[in-house]
Amino acid sequence: MMTPLTENQILLEQIRLMQGNASGSRLGISIFSLFLVWAYFDQGNTTLLLSWSGLVMLGNFYSWRRAGRILALDVSSVSIAHVKYLSLSLIAYYTCYGALWGVFPWIAQVKDTSVGIMLILTYLAGMAGGAVALMSPVLPAYFGFAGMLLTSMTIKLYSMGPDYYNICGSAVLFLILLAIQAKNSSQAAKIAIKVKFENMDLMSKLLVETENAQAARLDAEHANHTKSKFLAAASHDLRQPIYALGLFLEVLSRSSLSEDQRDVLVSAQASSDASADMLNTLLNFSRIEAGVIQPNIQPFRLQHLINKIENELSPQAEAKGIVYRSHETQFSVNSDIALVELIFRNLVSNAIRYTEQGGILVGCRKRGRQVILEVWDTGVGIEPNQHQEIFREFHQLGNPERDHRKGLGLGLAIVEGLTRTLGHNLLLGSTPDKGSVFKLALPIAHSAIIHEELNSVPIRVQLKGVNVLVIDDDESVRAGMLLLLSEWGCLCQAAQSIEEALAMASVQKPDLIISDYRLREQASGLTAIATLRTALGSSLPALLITGDTAPDRLREATRSGLPLLHKPVSPSELFRHIVFAIDKAI
Template sequence: MNDGLTTHGLDEDIRVEQVRLVFTNMKNSLYLGIALALVLLAALYSAHNPLPLLTWFSLVALGRVTCVSYAMLALRRGVSATNAPRLIRAMCVIKAFEGFAWGSLTWIVMGQGSLSEQLLTMAALAGVSGNAVSLLAPVFPLYASMQLVQLGVINSKLWLEGSSYSVLAVGCTLYVIGQIGQALMVQRESRESIGLRFENRDLLKRLQVESSRTEQALIEAEQANLAKSRFLAAASHDLRQPVHAQELFLEVLARSQLSQAQHKVLSSARAASQASAQMLNTLLDFSRIEAGVIEPQRRVFQLQPLLCALENELGSQADAKHIVYRSRETHLAVESDPSLLELILRNLISNAIRYTHQGGLLVACRKRGQSVSIEVFDTGIGIEPAQQTDVFREFQQLGNPERDRLKGLGLGLAISQGLAQSLGHALGLQSRPGRGSVFRIQVPCATGLLSSDAFVAASPATLHTGRLRGLHVLVIEDDASVRQGMLQLLEGWGCVCRGGEDIDDALRLVTDWPVELLISDYRLREHQTGGLVVQRVREAINAQVPALIITGDTAPERLREARDIDVPLLHKPVSPLQLYRVLSDMVGTPAGH
């Protein structure tokens, strides 16, 4: 029923448009019709028939003016589905009158005028009939009412004139029949054209609605993504604070007198703390990619030291699962950022170990044209073809519906993909379910001189006490536990420390105290920042005191702001070793073992 109503409504809309079309054309044909009547009046006028011709001309002019006036009035008032039938009926009467007026010319000329006048009359009426097809055919009743009345008036005169004119009457009838067929075809084409225009209009409206919905959905998705990023940043910041404080306190505790059992408990606590720090650093890496603050530092370096360092670091994880870890030796050198490439490969290798339960994995390199393909093969569970794109999305994990924290956060491959894009390296995947996977990253071959310090493997270090002894350090941190842990750690290294929680404390503490190094959290209370602390302290003491910013904020906009500060930046949780090395470099003291 709904489809029937819809079709009926479309038919009415088409009919309204056809009436508007015909009435508009009538409005534009006033002068043409009267001009033709004047030409015929002048050509046929003679002394013996002035009154009949003037009467005929008056009837034609009256019919034309009435038709055009009615059409203009209807258009001004508006044509609708309600009044369209009434307008058509009224116009049919007017067009019948016009047909009668034009056809009556034959009663004046045919049989009385000269042959040329009779030919001119029939030719003119044929032209009027032909014009009616193009003008009135979209609303066929209008054409039929005019044409049939005109034909009836003409033929009645021709039949009265006798047999010599009967043939002409038959010809006129055939001519009109042919025009009726043409008029019906024009009506059908106009209907299809108008119907197509309505369909296009409806399609455009639907497209606009769908576009509006899509745009709204995109806005909502972007807002949801921003909300997610803000949530992650806030959660990351709030989690980093206690983990950072925990790292500091554990380091202070490690330097105290402990029994063997206490050292064992401390070792377990530090392992748990480092696992938490690793997860938070994964979130930081993801936030840095989203914020667009990663700036690759490309250089030329050998791949083998990097592969050896990764095998030394991650091999124990493979051994714990009783699977084989092999890296094929290579002499190839590449041009890339060694730190970022290391992070990509660490994520790929960790992922291979996590999802491989028997067999093992192989890391190998091969030269392909002007690039080196670094490949990580595994004999793990494999990935279904439909999931091979999804695994590069954030928080996507296979076989971990219970969100086991030991299986990570599902960000490793997303981070690797983002870092690869930042470096301009292609990262690809081939996998067969149940047989294993291979991840490949294409890195440009080395074209310049090798850098001897391009890659330095991370290794644990033993801190020597006294390296920073006597250094005056000001710590500005609004989290009391973090501030207390930092002060105890620095004092354990022999530093002379003072601490505060905002700019006012910082300015008060340096008034009569020779600060030599400033450490500040980035985000403080009352919208204060570490960058502002550094600026105000330097202005107060009129010296470019070395400064370090430490932050747990991973919001993209905060990362961009912090990057723009010309001060070294560390992200919480900061390991004591990392902090010691940075401070040693800042004050010009070697940070060796």
């Protein structure tokens, strides 16, 4: 059931449509009226014909002015009463207009001849038939116009005698047929107007929904940007003390300790490593968001990677009382071994975390030109409606209390991001309460050149006597680096600013620069290294260490081309990079 307001809108649109239809016909009707005056002009009817033509033109002028006002109305502000007034006034006008055209055969004194009869019939058909398209949107207006026109014409024919009664009947039948056609046309116009309003309503709703979706998207982007900035700032501030703690613990491990002190040290190192692992997870996620990961694709054997992950993570499975098994494979694949290792480690860690009984199975199988690396578990499984959600950052299953021992909820988000970066496919199959399987598709390699890990350092390089200049604005980091590098036999100096580093370098030229990325007073390690290389030579080896995870800073640091290490750097990794940097410079 249409509401009154909607009925009012439809009627107003019908009136506007009728006025719009008539806008192009008024000039033609005026010219036609002048033609009729010319055709039937004689001395006996001059005044009547000219008066009739003047009334036609005056009516057309009135209709034109009235149509302009109606079409200019603000549809939303027109009352129901005013719309009804417009409708009634139009009906009255066109009824009178029909009567005006109906009296023409009487005024023109059409004779009882074949030409006269033909004129009346042509006149009748043209005016009444043409009015269907123009006036049918407001059906009563058409009935008023056509009724008066045809009534007058029929009476005129009837007055010509019995010979024309059949023509009168035909005229009446013609009127009935036109009425049916006008009614159908009016209904079609009303349906079209209703569809127009429905489309406008849908477009309005769609616009509102689009605006809401746009606002929600902007809010989500802002929240995501704020989250990233917070994580970057928090990560940087947390990395500094944890990095320094790792350096001090490494130095302490080289000291003479009692058995009890050694146990305490091991516990402290385990806690430090756990904190470092959480920060590295945040770093990996930030690197994916920043888009700074550049895959280094080369062939490598999968078995080496499977053995490495098993050696590292099988003790965790055994500690939970679950089985960890892997099948040996001879397959080699083309990919980035470091990124695949990170994906594989996250998948296995996730499997161990969510499995309480049964076990973990790792295996490979060939499918066409791909090797499918599979990680099976008998864990809690994943509901179908969660298969997409688990790859969102900070999304965890079964951890409403946010127990940090169950991770940060970034593992699978990192897996998804790295898989996308490498262009590989990752498939998930799972049955709730029975377990899950993740399948990573890797392109098979047939090359004889296989990647070998560079875990060993060049034998010909020794750190004893190597002069290292450390630049870091954190006092604890500088102290830890001095102690550790001295333990390795280096001659070490530490500066907190670029100016202090230049002063030290002018006295004793360093063999290697190790600089933090973010220094005091908005200075950066990139500027510090560039300044020292300008003063001491562009070939001076340098390492850049950063605790930043902000995407823009990661991109800037990566573009520099300097070896980039991320805090907290493990002592073994730091040692390895120092050795390779010195070896490369020799």
